[in-house]
Amino acid sequence: MEEYVPPTDHLSDRDFRRLGELIQNYCGIRMPPVKKTMVEGRLRRRVRALDLASLDDYCRRLFDGGELGSEMVELIDAVTTNKTEFFREIEHFRFLTAKALPHLQSQPHRPGRDRPLKIWSAACSIGAEPYTLAMVLGEHARTMRDFRFDIYATDICTDVLQKAKLGIFPEDMAREVPNDLAKRYLRRSRDRARPTVRLIPDLRQRVHFGHLNLMDPEYPMDTDMDVIFCRNALIYFDKATQNTVLSKLCRHLRPGGFLMVGHSESVLGSSLPLTHVTSAVFMRS
Ligand SMILES: C[S@@+](CC[C@H](N)C(=O)[O-])C[C@H]1O[C@@H](n2cnc3c(N)ncnc32)[C@H](O)[C@@H]1O
Incomplete structure (x- = not known):
């Protein structure tokens, strides 16, 4: 040796x-x-x-x-640390389908029906998070005719964004994707020496990637997001920066919309317009 x-x-x-x-x-x-x-x-x-x-x-x-x-x-x-996985912190995706979507669709303007549901993944890394959202919402669309959605996915890191846009992942990374979803939404490469999977074009088209630094004073994003995922990025910031970023994110979330943070991140104790719903889930008040 x-x-x-x-x-x-x-x-x-x-x-x-x-x-x-x-x-x-x-x-x-x-x-x-x-x-x-x-x-x-x-x-x-x-x-x-x-x-x-x-x-x-x-x-x-x-x-x-x-x-x-x-x-x-x-x-x-x-x-930057870009570690990510498909279906990471799976409770958020369960919450989204079981609670958040029914709640949002009971609102007068029915996001997803009267206009596309808008979700923002605000530190998306190589795209496993927004593509997980795309698969989950793709499943929801199978149960509800005319359900429409758009996913916005941003990160500060340019090389992860390039990978994310391609939507090609080592096959190992797709282990956490349930089999039926993998069959429907992922395509395996022919090259068995370097096995990869790629999301089907129909789902890739629903995810709009862009460069965004959460430290910027303003975010060039719509202000009526229904759900924002900002997970496992705040943990690298100090408390004051976390609060500033969270208050800016709140400006882009419409009242009644949901904010998901990483399970090891905290929003509690801040004076933000957020109500705690369940572990690492908040609602814009
Ligand atoms: C550990 S990854 C988390 C990815 C994904 N949200 C997840 O939970 O799997 C953290 C991401 O935050 C991004 N990030 C760090 N600082 C940022 C900033 N100031 N603005 C935007 N993204 C940032 C990094 O580039 C990295 O891709």
């Missing part, structure tokens, strides 16, 4: 602090000292891709060489 040789190239404390401030100001993600090893590992890949000598060299170009603007997208792509 080959001996493990630990990397010798490290970020100075000053550079890590400067990078941390830059990243937190730009995308809200906190960079406490425990993340230093992770950031170093990811940025070493950038150092290699740019053919630079060291992390020190990388930081010099970033902070002193005026290359911050052009490198920002790559830097954010390198430091």
